[in-house]
Amino acid sequence: MPRPSLLPFLLLPSLSLASPLAQQLATQSCSDTSLSALNWTAKAFDYHSLISLSGSSTSNIQTLGDGYLSFNLSNPALGPSFDQVCTATSTSPDQFFYFDTWFTCLYTPPSTSSNLSPVTANTSAALFRFDKVSGRLEVKQDWECGDGKDPQYPTTVFKGSGGVNVTLDCSVNVWTNPDWNQSLGGLFANQTVECGVVDVSVGLDSLEAMA
Ligand SMILES: *[C@@H]1O[C@H](CO)[C@@H](O)[C@H](O)[C@H]1NC(C)=O
Numbered sequence: 001m002p003r004p005s006l007l008p009f010l011l012l013p014s015l016s017l018a019s020p021l022a023q024q025l026a027t028q029s030c031s032d033t034s035l036s037a038l039n040w041t042a043k044a045f046d047y048h049s050l051i052s053l054s055g056s057s058t059s060n061i062q063t064l065g066d067g068y069l070s071f072n073l074s075n076p077a078l079g080p081s082f083d084q085v086c087t088a089t090s091t092s093p094d095q096f097f098y099f100d101t102w103f104t105c106l107y108t109p110p111s112t113s114s115n116l117s118p119v120t121a122n123t124s125a126a127l128f129r130f131d132k133v134s135g136r137l138e139v140k141q142d143w144e145c146g147d148g149k150d151p152q153y154p155t156t157v158f159k160g161s162g163g164v165n166v167t168l169d170c171s172v173n174v175w176t177n178p179d180w181n182q183s184l185g186g187l188f189a190n191q192t193v194e195c196g197v198v199d200v201s202v203g204l205d206s207l208e209a210m211a
Pocket residue numbers: 043044072083084085108
């Protein structure tokens with residue numbers, strides 16, 4: 001069982017790295033990496049949406065749509081085997097994501113063996129929220145490292161949170177239904193928004209560690 005607050009609250013907003021991060025990660029343990037001002041990566045960050053407009057010349061136009069967001073959350077302290085799949089779908093008009101809902105990232109235990117403690121796999125839970133208008137993405141994750149130097153309390157629990165303002169480069173396409181009949185109504189246009197698939201670095205703004 002984790003012992004509460006042996007290491008008190010740690011805030012790491014602005015640690016600078018002496019050497020390139022990748023170099024450090026090759027030799028650092030889970031706990032060391034966690035404490036070295038890591039960034040998450042939102043891999044293959046993909047926002048897209050589809051809005052359909054229907055109606056006739058005499059009725060009100062109806063708008064139906066879905067916004068989709070997906071990425072894999074990667075934490076350098078845990079390594080790629082512990083990436084979590086973060087997805088969300090929204091039907092809220094008309095920007096879909098408004099920062100008001102925290103969505104859960106799912107973790108599937110790796111089939112391959114790993115040198116990390118199995119405890120890590122079961123407890124590295126993550127949440128995210130997104131605001132389409134500003135592009136603000138925020139992430140929270142709890143994870144455990146089983147590599148502590150004190151044999152009596154080898155496990156350290158980390159609680160991290162942070163975020164980034166994602167700049168989306170979107171293309172908008174409108175398809176109009178050539179068979180639309182004004183008096184009969186029905187589907188007359190679809191608007192799709194695709195923003196490309198990019199890897200986004202997400203800064204860790206606060207980190208709490210408990211041994
Ligand atoms: C995201 O994670 C899932 C599940 O582990 C995997 O199937 C998929 O290939 C990953 N995608 C990327 C871009 O890493």
